[in-house]
Amino acid sequence: MDDRPERAAAWSIETGYMGVSPAAYETEALQSYVEEFPPAAVARDQLEHGTAELSTYQxxxxxxxxxxxxxxxxxxxxxxxxxxxxxxxxxxxxxxxxxx
Incomplete structure (x- = not known):
């Protein structure tokens, strides 16, 4: 069994940062956490509105x-x-x- 989504979900819950794995969003742990604390999903929910930007040295x-x-x-x-x-x-x- 691939436990990476569960690890990503646990990391998100423990650090307060939303995990980068869409599969982590579907885990029971992260769904329960977001249900208890909806602001945790704000960053994830904003991804569909984001745009790429120039990122370079200086x-x-x-x-x-x-x-x-x-x-x-x-x-x-x-x-x-x-x-x-x-x-x-x-x-x-x-x-x-x-x-x-």
Whole structure:
């Protein structure tokens, strides 16, 4: 018998974090826990509304460069091509150390 869903459910209950295994959601232990404490399932229930996002080394700095480029293009301070080229240069500079 595969006990991974039960282990994931136990981990969720013990730590307060929702397990990553959909099979764990179906275990009796986790269903009982969620019935007793409904807020435990909020994170799981929000998964269907989530979207992927950029996740990389120095992600905040990369996102800021891209956000600044979009704003510069929208306000006419730069052409879209100029703005994106500048954002790419900034990203390359930030990531240079990581690419080694």
């Amino acid at each position: 992600g905040g700095r990369i996102r800021r460069a891209l956000d600044n480029a979009v704003q510069a293009a929208l306000t006419g301070q730069m052409t879209p091509e100029e703005a994106l080229n500048q954002a790419q240069q900034e990203a390359d500079s930030v990531l240079r150390r990581y690419a080694r």
